[in-house]
Every structure is written in structure tokens, then in C-alpha cells.
Amino acid sequence: xxxxxxxxxxxxxxxxxxxxxxxxxxxxxxxxxxxxxxxxxxxxxxxxxxxxxxxxxxxxxxxxxxxxxxxxxxxxxxxxxxxxxxxxxxxxxxxxxxxxxxxxxxxxxxxxxxxxxxxxxxxxxxxxxxxxxxxxxxxxxxxxxxxxxxxxxxxxxxxxxxx
Numbered sequence: 001x002x003x004x005x006x007x008x009x010x011x012x013x014x015x016x017x018x019x020x021x022x023x024x025x026x027x028x029x030x031x032x033x034x035x036x037x038x039x040x041x042x043x044x045x046x047x048x049x050x051x052x053x054x055x056x057x058x059x060x061x062x063x064x065x066x067x068x069x070x071x072x073x074x075x076x077x078x079x080x081x082x083x084x085x086x087x088x089x090x091x092x093x094x095x096x097x098x099x100x101x102x103x104x105x106x107x108x109x110x111x112x113x114x115x116x117x118x119x120x121x122x123x124x125x126x127x128x129x130x131x132x133x134x135x136x137x138x139x140x141x142x143x144x145x146x147x148x149x150x151x152x153x154x155x156x157x158x159x160x161x162x163x
Contacts, residue, residue, distance in 0.1 A: 031083050031131040038084045039129055039138045039152055042071065046114060046122070046140070046150055049073055053116040060116040064127060066106050080129075087130045089137045089155065095126050096139045096153035096161075103128065114142070122148035138162075 004012075049060040052074075062073045066086035070079040080086070086106040093099035095108070109115075109125030116122055126141040137155035142148055152162040 031133065032136040034081055035084050035129055035131050035136040035138055036154070038080055039140060041078070042127065042129070042140055043150060043152055045071070045073065045078065046116070049114075049116045050120065050122060050148075050150075053118050054120055057118045059118065062114040062116075064107050064109070064112045064114070066112065083131045084129055085132065086128065087134070088128050089130055089134045092137065092155060094128075094139070094159075095143075096141055096155075096159035097143060097151070099159060109142075120148060122150065 046062065049062055052058075053060040060073065062071055064071045064086065068079075069085050070077050072078070088103045088106050092103055093101060094103040106128045107125070109123055109127065114123055114125070114127075122142040124142050124144045126139050129138045129140075130136060139153040139155070139159070141151045141153065143151075153159045154162055
């Protein structure tokens with residue numbers, strides 16, 4: 001008689017379940033890394049525009065198009081990587097520095113523009129980035145202050161300031 005024993009079938013099913021579990025965990029880890037990489041790219045672009053404003057004495061503007069998943073400046077357009085989008089995770093409060101009310105919009109900068117002034121001031125607001133599954137959530141924020149600072153945050157049950 002040919003066929004599989006019950007033990008052989010159980011071992012096969014267990015191995016398949018293990019492979020699926022490892023794959024799901026690794027995809028989640030990969031998505032988190034991609035979203036954070038996009039946050040860092042946006043942060044670097046903002047720092048570049050701030051330096052351009054300081055050096056040239058002219059206002060610089062970064063336009064955010066959250067519907068198309070891109071941002072533009074100086075005639076250049078940067079598109080977000082595939083699993084990343086401007087978006088919010090349900091039931092999370094913001095802004096990250098002082099979370100008091102539910103986040104309703106993925107971009108809180110006026111007219112969806114980050115404005116960099118020649119005196120070093122950056123308009124205030126927050127940009128939220130997430131993955132399509134809404135498992136990773138990050139923010140780039142500029143608060144109201146005499147000296148502007150761009151801050152990066154990650155959300156994992158609570159907002160954490162990133163280095």
C-alpha cells in the first residue's frame with residue numbers, strides 16, 4: 001500500500017505553516033524598512049531645500065500630492081516607492097509631539113506645501129507616511145517655533161522621536 005502516514009502529513013503541514021509565518025513576518029519587516037527609508041528621503045529633501053533657501057535668500061517650496069503619492073520641488077518630482085503612501089492609521093492621535101486629537105489628514109501643512117524661508121524658518125505641519133497595509137506609521141513634523149526643526153517620528157503604540 002502506498003501513501004502518506006498521518007505523521008508525515010502533520011510534519012508537512014507544520015513546515016508549510018512555518019514557512020508562511022516567516023514570510024509574513026519578513027514582508028512586514030521589509031515594508032517597515034521601506035517606509036522609514038522614504039521618510040529619510042523626504043527628510044533629506046527638506047534639509048536640502050532649507051539650505052537652498054538660506055543660501056539663495058529665496059523662498060523654497062515642496063509641493064505634496066498625496067493623491068498621486070509624490071512630492072515636487074525645483075521642477076523635480078519624487079514618487080514614493082510602491083508599498084508607501086501618504087496616509088494615516090485609524091485611531092491614532094497626533095500631532096506626534098503632542099497627540100491630542102485623531103489624525104484626519106495625511107498632510108497638515110497649509111495647501112499641502114512645506115515652505116522654507118530664507119531666515120531658516122519652515123512652515124508648520126506634519127506629513128504622515130504608512131504602508132498599504134497600515135502596519136508601519138511614520139511622521140515628519142515641523143512645529144511652530146522661533147527656530148524651526150524637522151523631526152522624524154515612528155508610531156508603535158505611541159509616538160517615538162527618531163534620531
